[in-house]
Amino acid sequence: MRGALRSGPIGLLPRELEPAVASELDAMPPHGLPRMRLEGDPAGPRQQALEELKAGGFGPNRLREWLVNDLNFLALMFEQVTGSRHLSLRLDVIEDDACRRSHTDNVRFRLVTTYRSPGTGWSPPHTVQGAVPGVPIEPEQIRRMERGWVAIMRGGRDASAKPSGVLHRSPPIEGIGVARLFLAINESSRHP
Numbered sequence: 001m002r003g004a005l006r007s008g009p010i011g012l013l014p015r016e017l018e019p020a021v022a023s024e025l026d027a028m029p030p031h032g033l034p035r036m037r038l039e040g041d042p043a044g045p046r047q048q049a050l051e052e053l054k055a056g057g058f059g060p061n062r063l064r065e066w067l068v069n070d071l072n073f074l075a076l077m078f079e080q081v082t083g084s085r086h087l088s089l090r091l092d093v094i095e096d097d098a099c100r101r102s103h104t105d106n107v108r109f110r111l112v113t114t115y116r117s118p119g120t121g122w123s124p125p126h127t128v129q130g131a132v133p134g135v136p137i138e139p140e141q142i143r144r145m146e147r148g149w150v151a152i153m154r155g156g157r158d159a160s161a162k163p164s165g166v167l168h169r170s171p172p173i174e175g176i177g178v179a180r181l182f183l184a185i186n187e188s189s190r191h192p
Helices: 002-007 019-027 045-055 061-082
Strands: 010-013 036-040 087-094 109-116 121-123 150-154 167-169 180-187
Touching (some): 036 045, 045 061, 045 087, 061 087, 061 109, 061 180
Antiparallel strands (some): 036 087, 087 180, 109 150, 109 180
């Protein structure tokens, strides 16, 4: 993936969640899904996440362990690919269109994955050259990550980004009773 970010604005890791994990996450009511925000060293999320998930009553134990291991794996991968030494991790439940307009994040790089429901939509730069962030993009120009896929996207702060960053957006889910479990990791703006 590191080579992909050197030569392009996005690195994708296609993957599928374990069927048992996907099934358990799908069966949970939205209020039972975990939410957390963590800051720190890329090796640190494991213990912090475990403590937060236990305190929030998220389980069963095997699902909690699986999620903690995956968060740790993704934080370490993000560090290795981007060189970021201090991370901000956000695990959130999204029940509306959140970022409904195509935009570029104001970070150097951002890792995203969706553990439940539709994944993030993104547009390859060659299909949207000259497009203005916030202006609707034609549906055929939007690709959607599948559930479980991981992307590390260039943001607007990456000095080597030409064009600057990847235009992306949340999938339209408002009003249809869907709850996404979404993860974003980026370099923290609060370096120690």
